[in-house]
Structure formats: structure tokens, C-alpha cells
Amino acid sequence: MFCGKAKEFLSRNRIAFTERDIMKDPAALEELQKLGLMTTPVILVDGEPIVGFDEPKLRLRLKIE
Numbered sequence: 001m002f003c004g005k006a007k008e009f010l011s012r013n014r015i016a017f018t019e020r021d022i023m024k025d026p027a028a029l030e031e032l033q034k035l036g037l038m039t040t041p042v043i044l045v046d047g048e049p050i051v052g053f054d055e056p057k058l059r060l061r062l063k064i065e
Contacts, residue, residue: 002053006041009055013064017043 010017020028022040032042035049043050045061058064 003041006043006053006058009053009058010043013062015062015064 007017007019020031022029022032032038032040035042037049037051039051041051041053043058045058048061050057050061
């Protein structure tokens with residue numbers, strides 16, 4: 001549910017992103033675990049994770065009004 005909202009938000013604001021499905025991509029799951037996280041979505045902005053669909057934080061970090 002929140003992954004879909006995150007993708008919709010990024011697309012609506014014309015932010016390019018790469019989707020990684022941890023259910024289908026073991027390397028993506030391993031990367032998530034290395035970050036110490038076990039929840040999705042995780043959005044990396046300049047290498048810093050934003051956990052969950054946190055629109056205010058995304059707007060701030062991506063400089064979207």
C-alpha cells in the first residue's frame with residue numbers, strides 16, 4: 001500500500017527512481033538488511049534512507065513545495 005503511494009508521489013512530481021522488489025531480488029533484500037531496516041518502502045535520497053511513505057520528509061529532502 002505505502003510502496004504504491006510512494007511510487008505515485010515520485011511519479012507525480014517527476015522524480016526519477018529505481019524500483020527494487022525485495023520479494024524478487026535477493027540483492028535488494030540484502031541491501032535493505034545492511035541498512036538495518038526490515039520495512040518498506042525505503043527511499044534513498046543522496047544515500048540517506050527515508051523509511052516509509054513520509055511525504056513531508058520527502059518534500060523537504062527533494063525540495064518539492
